[in-house]
Amino acid sequence: MVDQRQRLVETLVNPDNVIVTTVDASVHAYQRGYVQTLVTSKFLIVVVKILTDDAFIITAYYSSRQKKGDVQWQK
Numbered sequence: 001m002v003d004q005r006q007r008l009v010e011t012l013v014n015p016d017n018v019i020v021t022t023v024d025a026s027v028h029a030y031q032r033g034y035v036q037t038l039v040t041s042k043f044l045i046v047v048v049k050i051l052t053d054d055a056f057i058i059t060a061y062y063s064s065r066q067k068k069g070d071v072q073w074q075k
Helices: 003-011
Strands: 019-020 027-034 040-052 055-063 070-074
Touching: 003 040, 003 055, 027 055
Parallel strands: none
Antiparallel strands: 019 027, 019 070, 027 040, 040 055
16 A cells, blocks of 8 residues: 555545444445556555544555445445
8 A cells, every 4th residue: 555645545535435334333434446456446445443533544455345334425
């Protein structure tokens, strides 16, 4: 993810959808599909923990499948 900062920001600002994870309702997965990545077309998934007074990124990764859970928002 070293050279992927612009895509991370783009995914957080303009995601295709936001999923609330099934394990923890305060963890949301921001997902955006990209046709061209370092390997093939993939989804960039940015996992964010949202607290009452704070939010922070837990992890980010490319996946060939979208994360499952309750759709909180969809484009």
